Amino acid sequence: MDTQATVSQVIRLVEAGSELVRITAANIREAENLANIKDTLRQKGIKVPLIADIHFKPEAAEIAAQIVEKVRINPGNYVSSHHKNKKYTEQEYQDELLLTAEKLFPLLEICKKHETALRIGINHGSLSDRILFRYGNTPEGMVAAAMEFTDICYNSGFDKLVISLKASYVPTMITANKLLIKQFQEAGYHYPIHLGVTEAGNGMAARIKSAAGIGSLLAEGIGDTIRVSLTEPPEKEIPFAKKLVSLYGRSHQVFTEKEISFFSNGNIKNETIPLVISDKKNKNSDGTASDFKLEKTSNQFHDDKQVIKLSYNDIPHEELMIRASADFTLKATDNTIAGIWLNNGTSSTPEQLSELSLQILQATGLRYSKTEFVACPSCGRTLFDIESVLEKVKARLGEKKGLKIAVMGCVVNGPGEMAGADYGLIGAGNGKVTLYKGHKPVLKNQSLEDAVDTLVSLVENNGFSSRETENIS
Ligand code: SF4
Structure with a gap:
């Protein structure tokens, strides 16, 4: 909703070399405000395509699709209903898929009318209950979700489509993308693919994860757009992304x-x-x-x-x-x-x-020698200074071999995308955070001042089972 601050951030990204900018629109008001952001940018001569990031609200997607160049939806959240641990019969599974398609149709019509592109953005950790029931939280589940939505778009005659399959664990992200390519080839689909290692954290470790996941896929000719996701100021993502593309981009495809x-x-x-x-x-x-x-x-x-x-x-x-x-x-x-x-x-x-x-x-999950961090890049849902909190947690708990800690911006998506972390510090709104042990919230609404100390005590009192390696799920 802060138009000026968002415009300034977009300008910093464009000056750093960003070719696409995505902005979270968590609700209808925020989706409507994209028009102000876009107008202000265009008045300043900034023509960068804008993408609206929509999570739960189909109505927000339908508004945004009339304003910006692309809308990203997450099929895990774009569902007709939530049924945790429900056991689906085949009929129930198909019925819910049909309802999902019906929910998507109006957006596809708006996108067609306004020539807006659509990204089906699937994240490991936020798959729908229906997909989880049949496939679990697996690369196969991610690909099944992508194929269902792609089929719906194809059958509706909508083709301005981009697909992404992201995970914070690099082998999962790679496996999912390769599987998607295989299924695309079988189905005769040729849609562009957006690559990213999500919740990669910050610093050298996050850059290495991104280079490993994105770079190795680009080297195999997979991927059309990329995002290097860092828990740092957004413009810091661009130089590294540019370098990655210059070394491994499609025109440089070299392996036989x-x-x-x-x-x-x-x-x-x-x-x-x-x-x-x-x-x-x-x-x-x-x-x-x-x-x-x-x-x-x-x-x-x-x-x-x-x-x-x-x-x-x-x-x-x-x-x-x-x-x-x-x-x-x-x-x-x-x-x-x-x-x-x-x-x-x-x-x-x-x-x-x-x-x-x-x-x-x-x-690459082959050997753990220090604490593994999962941290989201933050977005409009983050209501605390996640960058400095992540630094503090790293300073206190960064050298514990085998420990995995998640620092996430919001309770909406954070818990689902903790990627098997032993502990989590997750934004709970109003400057408070909730501490998790595994997927269980154990200390809710903690003040930020004490949160890092409390997390350290939680780890010291409860320990963790040391992981040497991690296998592809
Ligand atoms: S987990 Fe982080 S990036 Fe994802 S929606 Fe929440 S605040 Fe935004």
Whole structure:
């Protein structure tokens, strides 16, 4: 509702290089106010396409679709009714799907009339009760939800459609997107795909998760738009997103089947093969030739496990962070991978390489060496300073190997998207937060001043079951 502040934020994003800006519209008033935001921006000559983020209110989506260029809806929330733990008969399942379609039709008509695009944005952790009953909280469930809504749009003759499947756990996000591609191919669909690792948190860990999830999919030619989601000022997301696209965007697609299958061979020792074949990609950012090599070596400690060795030719450490995360994730698709071995000449210190290696293993769920954080990027529903609270929680609880903590902006979506965290600190409105143990709210409406201390005591008194690795659900 704060038009001027929103306009200023959009301008900062555009100046940083953002090509699309999404704004939360949680209710009808906020959806209507998108017109003021858009008018003010256009008067200032800012033409960036705007996207309305709608969660629960179909009416808000229908208003927004008459104003902005794209509307994002979450099928998990865009349902006719909520039936937690209900056991659906086939008839009930189909009836509810029909009701969902009926609820969507008016929006599709408005979108057609105004040439508004629609994003079906599915998040792991906020699937509908109906989907959860049949598929559980799984990549298969995410894809089923996407396919149902895509079918409805297709059958209604609506094709300005974008799909996204996001998760905070990188392997889940990758698995879901690859499965979607497979089902799209079977159905003959060719809709654009938006990529993102959601609730990635902040700092280096969040960037590595994004590079691992988004970069590895882009490298395989999957993805049309991206969002790097950080619990930081929004404009901080853009430089990293731009770099990721410049390294792995569609025009740079470089990997071939032949090269990938070479490495599935097992114990190839100290043999190297350039993975990069296109002229474009075969250059470092400064235009010099790259000698990036990938080796898969035997792990001397576990004969059946493999270490992936990635060697780069003295690239800047920040670029190494992106490329090693994406390249490793692209290759580490089977569970025989036990480690990573990075080489970057003299451009990265041993300490930097060690830290990066551990962070990549953690981002891909292969090995946990410190606390794992799930934190949302915040939006119009966040009513406290989530960035500083996340920093405080990290400072107090950041080094506990195997612990997983969620810091989320609101109780509307926060609890569902905690991604299996042991504890959660979640915005409860009016500057208060609620503390969760697992999915259970244990201390409600805590004042912000004491919340971090209380969370630390909660963890110290109740402990956590240390996770070494995490498997794809
Ligand atoms: S969890 Fe965070 S990003 Fe998601 S709706 Fe709530 S405040 Fe917004």
